[in-house]
Amino acid sequence: MNKNSLLSMRDLTKEDIMNILNDALLFDDCYRDWQLPLKKALVANLFFEASTRTHYSFESAELQLGCKVADVQTSVSSITKGETLYDTIRTLEEHGYDAFVIRHSEDEYYKQLEGVKVPILNAGDGKGDHPTQCLLDLLTMYQEFGTLEGLNVVICGDIAHSRVAASNKTALELLGSTVRFSGPKFWEREGYPIIDFDEAIKDADVVMMLRIQRERGAKLEAMSDSEYLETYGLSKARYARMKKNAIVMHPAPFNRNVEIDTDLVEAEKSRIFKQMANGVLVRKAVLKRAFGFAPFEVK
Ligand code: NCD
Numbered sequence: 001m002n003k004n005s006l007l008s009m010r011d012l013t014k015e016d017i018m019n020i021l022n023d024a025l026l027f028d029d030c031y032r033d034w035q036l037p038l039k040k041a042l043v044a045n046l047f048f049e050a051s052t053r054t055h056y057s058f059e060s061a062e063l064q065l066g067c068k069v070a071d072v073q074t075s076v077s078s079i080t081k082g083e084t085l086y087d088t089i090r091t092l093e094e095h096g097y098d099a100f101v102i103r104h105s106e107d108e109y110y111k112q113l114e115g116v117k118v119p120i121l122n123a124g125d126g127k128g129d130h131p132t133q134c135l136l137d138l139l140t141m142y143q144e145f146g147t148l149e150g151l152n153v154v155i156c157g158d159i160a161h162s163r164v165a166a167s168n169k170t171a172l173e174l175l176g177s178t179v180r181f182s183g184p185k186f187w188e189r190e191g192y193p194i195i196d197f198d199e200a201i202k203d204a205d206v207v208m209m210l211r212i213q214r215e216r217g218a219k220l221e222a223m224s225d226s227e228y229l230e231t232y233g234l235s236k237a238r239y240a241r242m243k244k245n246a247i248v249m250h251p252a253p254f255n256r257n258v259e260i261d262t263d264l265v266e267a268e269k270s271r272i273f274k275q276m277a278n279g280v281l282v283r284k285a286v287l288k289r290a291f292g293f294a295p296f297e298v299k
Helices: 014-027 053-064 085-094 109-113 131-145 163-175 197-202 225-232 236-240 272-290
Strands: 042-047 068-072 099-104 120-125 152-156 178-182 206-209 247-249
Touching: 014 131, 014 163, 014 272, 042 053, 042 085, 053 068, 053 099, 053 120, 053 131, 053 272, 085 099, 085 109, 099 109, 109 120, 120 131, 120 272, 131 163, 131 247, 131 272, 152 163, 152 197, 163 178, 178 197, 197 236, 247 272
Parallel strands: 042 068, 042 099, 099 120, 152 178, 152 206, 206 247
Antiparallel strands: none
């Protein structure tokens, strides 16, 4: 496996994380037009699960950096003829691609790809990890609070199936913040004890809402959308009880009036669309790192 791959937040040190966030910030400042000084930066994106933000913000980042991009149509690739993921990626590697961005429904799919020599950027593996989502979440908190130490973060919703919850728990705990979990007891996950949302919200700096991951088998039995919103979601009443400087986050796609009241999506405390802009910045930073470039010097 290439050492510049980004597979899981578990593989990054505090210093690695801060280097990526600083590069992302500088991509929004004095390195806006920076491009990869390479003739060869052919990137292949392979999304085996639905995606809008991760897919197209990776593509935007790649194009802004001057990469050439192949958007591999996974639904009509030879995977559908029974070819393994390893054989598909090795084939594309022989075709000259210099890096792969992959989203796949299998947890730790990348373990099958040990023999691939070019960097792999994990765009989400099952309920395992979502490192670039986590990095854009961290960037959003860092911009807001100027630190990632000592924050109180509550993540609420379908914890059992969420790779976003998993990556954020790993990284925020490493960085010295507290992460608590809330939501239906039936979506509790080992190591992620569920606490009462109304209790957690009172002193939370960040309230991160999650979508119900029905595609991963999450079922909401005998509960309507409005009951879910009232019981576990971010309703107007709960929003009103948040701390003065606290913010609302959501990796999106969000389901309006299920996990979040529609009027709160772009409310004052919401940073949901800011997160999307940050997605391009952190993906530029991780691509730069994947191609072996050291962190930027501040000009
Ligand atoms: C998340 C994902 O795919 O894990 N979304 C994203 O990448 N922006 C969360 C989700 O789909 O609910």
